[in-house]
Amino acid sequence: MAYFQQLLLNVNKKPLGFSGSQFRDMVDMKISNAYLPNDHVQYQHCAGSAPQYRGYPCALWLLFHTLTVSQYQVGSQQINVTEVPLAIKNYIKYFFGCKQCSDNFMKETINISQLDSQNKHQAIIYLWKVHNNVNKRLQGQISEDPKHPKVQFPNRYLCTTCKSINNSQNNDDYDISKTIDFLLDYYSRKNIDISLISNKSRRVEELSSEQERLVSTAEYKAVKLQRVAYKNENLQHVEYR
Ligand SMILES: Cc1cc2nc3c(=O)[nH]c(=O)nc-3n(C[C@H](O)[C@H](O)[C@H](O)COP(=O)(O)OP(=O)(O)OC[C@H]3O[C@@H](n4cnc5c(N)ncnc54)[C@H](O)[C@@H]3O)c2cc1C
Structure with a gap:
């Protein structure tokens, strides 16, 4: 969200409009917590004879x-x-x-x-x-x-x-x-030739599965805490009755 908010701010700063390449530069911005990946993809089978083809x-x-x-x-x-x-x-x-x-x-x-x-x-x-x-x-x-x-x-x-x-x-x-x-x-x-997948992509994959693991651990802990809270609440109700 931070990325799109910043992009919108930058677009609004140019009320007279901007060229395609200026917009490209805006899209390529990197802010501290968000950016779009802008690595130029190199296609193998789908490489065109000029950039506008295939891909x-x-x-x-x-x-x-x-x-x-x-x-x-x-x-x-x-x-x-x-x-x-x-x-x-x-x-x-x-x-x-x-x-x-x-x-x-x-x-x-x-x-x-x-x-x-x-x-x-x-x-x-x-x-x-x-x-x-x-x-x-x-x-x-x-x-x-x-x-x-x-x-x-x-x-x-x-x-x-x-x-x-x-x-x-x-x-x-x-x-x-x-x-x-x-x-x-x-x-x-x-x-399917996976030998061309660079170490960098592998690292990104490793990082995202690590992220998923952390998120699911956090979710699991949150659910567990909710259950404990729910149990305590019910116990209190029982005691008060
Ligand atoms: C769903 C879809 C709809 C599209 N509609 C349009 C359109 O309306 N107008 C437009 O200009 N472009 C359209 N495109 C893009 C266009 O079809 C081509 O993808 C693009 O022009 C690049 O062509 P290409 O020569 O790389 O081969 P592509 O047609 O992209 O084919 C990619 C590869 O698939 C293999 N292949 C080719 N034909 C077949 C087949 N029949 N069965 C199995 N494998 C095959 C070949 O190895 C080929 O190199 C569409 C793309 C998609 C994915």
Whole structure:
């Protein structure tokens, strides 16, 4: 809260307005007890040929596909096939900064509730199809990285047997069973490279779990104290009666 109050104060100090880079400097401020992390993220798979390309939205897609595959791979016999797609949809609805993308995605995922609950691959295939439709829609658009043109996925270099018709722009021209096998492998746990997570991020993780532990210990103690107080109060009532 302290951070946002200070940011608001700084914004109000400039009634005549400010440039984008001046606002960037304001956002990057560090006050004693709060600041936003402003490390410039270095993407690996999602690195674009220029800063405006790929990056965060690309990483989101990778995370979403990984979630659908992981639910299938670690889930029990009975999985709720709409659970992950609905969570993704709600995340995009409320937290994705690109409003136009979010609106498009709401329309493109209108039929989630109709997924076949008997088919455990449904969520994986559903998201793959939706993503390929988005790829098709964005072909040649301003957001397309010229070094990474929008094509139907997987291309024949990634999966030689997935496509029944080469260079097809249609999801129907994929062999679904081979595509499922490919996606299960491509987005599986063994393909997640965590060696690039820096020591710094590990330290941040360690610190936040330490913080969580302290908070839960404090909460536990507070609940215990409340119980003791409640017990004492009741005992007093008993004594007075
Ligand atoms: C939910 C959502 C909606 C979006 N809507 C819009 C929009 O309306 N307009 C707009 O301009 N941008 C939109 N974007 C951004 C856009 O889809 C791309 O993420 C962005 O242009 C970067 O593209 P990219 O080349 O890095 O590949 P991305 O499309 O981001 O794909 C990332 C990676 O996923 C893999 N992949 C590609 N296709 C598939 C597939 N079908 N199945 C499984 N894996 C696949 C590939 O390895 C690829 O490198 C949206 C992003 C998201 C997450």
